[in-house]
Amino acid sequence: MELKKELQLFIVLGILTVFSGVHCASARNFSGGSDETPFTVFEIADVVLTAEKSYEWFDFPVEATFIHSETGNKIRLKGFWDGENNWVLRFSPTLAGEWVYSTESADSGLDKKEGKFFAETPTPDQLAYNPNYHGRIEISENGRYFVYSDGTPFFLLGDTDWANNTLRCGLGEDGDGPFFQYLQDRKSKGFTTILMKFMRGTGDTQDIDCQENEGGFPFNTLAEKKLNPEFFKYLDLRMDEIWNAGLVTAMPAAWFGKRKCFMELEWAKRLVAYLMTRYGAYSGLFAAGGEYQYAFRDCGWDFDSYNQIGEVAQRHNSYNKPISLHPSSNITRFPENHNTQSSRAYHNSSWLDHNWIQSGQRVTELFNAAGRSLELYALTPVKPVFLSEGYYERYMDTLHVYHSRWQPWSALLNGSAGYGYGAWGVWQFSDPFHPVEKMTDFSLPWWEAIAYGGGSQMEYVRRFFDKYEWWKLVPGRHFLRVNGDENILPTDIDITPPHMALIPGELYVCYIPRENSSNAIEITEIQYGKYKGCWYNPRSGVFINLDTEEIKEPEFALPDRPAPEDEDWVFVLQLVQ
Template sequence: MHKLLTAVLCIIICTTGLYAQTRKPAPAQKGAAPLTKLYIIKDKRYIMRGDQKPFFWLGDTAWELFHRLTREEADLYLKNRAAKGFTVIQAVVLAELDGLTQPNQYGALPLKGNDPAQPNEAYFQHVDWVINRAAELGLVIGLLPTWGDKFNKKWGKGPEIFNTANARVYGEYLGRRYKSKPIIWILGGDRNPEGEQRMVTVRAMAEGIKKGDGGTKLMTYHPQGNSNSAGFFHSDPWLNINMFQSGHSARNQKSYVMQRQNYSLFPVKPTLDGEPRYEDHPVDWKPQQGYFDDFDVRQAAWWAMLAGGCGHTYGNHNIWQFFDKDRNEPISVARTQWARAMDLPGAFQVGYMRRLYESHPWTRLMPDQSLILNANPEDGGYQMVAVSEDDNFLFAYTPHGRPLTLDLARLKAAPLLLAYWFNPRDGRTELIGTFPNTGKQEFKPYAAGPGTDWVLVIDDAKASFAGYGLKRK
């Protein structure tokens, strides 16, 4: 009977074109209406849409989007990201790269006299256009009111222009202007709020935004590298989502550490890595150490998600700055034209991750490393697992393709199991088969080695979500 079921499932997978389908981009979410009301159910670790469906945050760092691109270029970029399955575009109003002194592509500066209380309407009309176009494509803008050097220079161009009073006024202006748009507010901007005065300034901006939009939008905080919003604002009621930045300093950076810390905090809040190692970024800013590649992207993403993320942000070193050798100088040894960098492999692969998650009731997943029974050193091949709170499916990630020995007794709701390997590099699946749940079981991928990562999926063989994208009849 088990062999027959396996054969039937294999036939269904092949005849429905599953292998081909996994290579297609995830479709954009149609219509902005469900996305204008994003909310969080109390004591839950994920975001909901206005149509009562879970919202998977799949972000891209497009920090200079409003500042460096024309409308035609922004449209090209946004359509590319929507087609790949991204859901959140993280962009900055007062940009990092001479954002106060160098106008946008239409000759407009954001502020009059560098005064946050005097926004320039021409500049914000362009911001409006980009936000509206994103909404038409089913994208949410993760909107940073300012880059962090405008309230904590520390490094970068600056200048510091914010104080408690004008931060509140500026926040209220933005909140009122974008009250009806699909927006998630991201305060901070690669800076920690060092000192009491800066903490007060950030809180004043949050208060202004809340007053302007009536408290209808979610809000988070983007800290600097190897830092965590929870360390500053976890107890603040305006902080709906915790965001950390695992950063760009090393390969095998343990992105799951801060994710685990946030997952265990009270009050419960969703959490995600808002800036992991960028694809095509020099390791630790030193080209002689090589550049992060698509494996680095996947490893950071799967580690963070299986540690309890409400989603994940991808980044590409050329795209955040929209590097164009004919228009601007490269920042930190950028080397690829942004329009070409849009199709580097990591951008496709995070979309495959989203598709696998959304083929299951993913909001019910809980991290549980106790299911891994084999030796599991915390190196680049560190394995992670998350299991459904209903005890009927799990995902396990093995970055170097090492065998996994799992305690399947936890899946007590599933006496008959279906197992398959999901290839996070190309989105394809390899069916292992069905078998009775007898507890301990070893699974060995058919290829191994650094960069040869796999996701093991084990389902209740009788569940409707069995199989990647497969709906059983």
């Protein structure tokens, strides 16, 4: 596959000239960066500059200020190294109109370069085709969920493909590789986010030099920390295509420990600075580390180490990308306050603006999807909760479809603002013909695992929540009574308790797990009014409407479930008057 052209804006005697076309990371038909050729707000363009001298990849010898002419709004950017003496300013306009920029550097080849861009407002067709034209992912004003830059709520439904940036998840010769097959499948099933790694095989595998993509390995020599720019150019292509598909990414910087120590703290900070500078313009979430606790054991880091990394990430966060920390699910190997299957230990750190959860890879840990979500939702200050990694679907679990379905409903109705699905065979992109990583007893080849029933039913989760103002829901399981008793949380041996979230007095959403057919479930403290009820089948995505009913008592008994009564169902009660 031929690398697409990059936007190279050379400044000759102060005149902006386009020499080699464009790299517009979000619009393949963008063909210029001059005054006469505008592009669209939130698309991405690269300004490529050539230094007189050579620098290390972590030096950042050039900075630029982009100013919106009409409002005076500014975006301050550092340039990232892109091979030889090339340094790139990755710009993405946040407002329509003229933007002018100028550079500052001690290098004469990088200093005092000027130019301008014209950005247009997205058209209705663009917004309908690609939600990324609503802007980058940010945190809502109330701190509970994620939104696009224009305030449109973002429903975070992720799929896990940690090996997305590897040869076995390849781009192919003509855009026909496994990467594109995977991306199209996940988009068709309603996923909005890809959980992926910048580099597979850092501290989380025994690979000596990580795993390669079409451009080679991420470091030409890992021991000497010599970055390979060709590797990152092929990651750029993947990021572009994900943007074009209307999806975003959620990406940990690296696994700095687990199987080995990947790199020392100072190098980790340099790497995070580079990744944030190069990929900050792309929409999505960033985690300062993967399964962060292992670096305590394997690298000798301590609590302050990740505070240092997180602060570096924020200092290089020109586009206000949400930043968190990806946790391990292990609850026995680490210091007590880090045995929480979440980023909770850093909740009060100023650099962390939302929380991630990994609920566990055993059936007996399913219950954490509800409990951990509710636990982090209750923390102050308020920050969004993302169950980033649940129990992975696997064929050896005879109830794998149900268990995969149970988790998002339980997490989302107990305070999570997003859910990350995963499947064995997909998360590591297993391919027996490309056995970089051994297939395990849990794994099918990716092209079979991608068709798992649980993954397919994520579409019905998305279909349901798209119908309602889900961002206004608050956890309300305590308003449910089961056979007249308090509604308890699920446990390691009992995941039958129902879940509920509500918009008080307007909307009540109850998820009723299996094995509740003989139980009488009621909503308490309901506000009086005329309500329309319906059942939703989470296995098929079908609504079954019920008659409108006027409620005059504070308790409301759920009506009989449709057949099959002992399956899981979702009940909705919505105010009509």
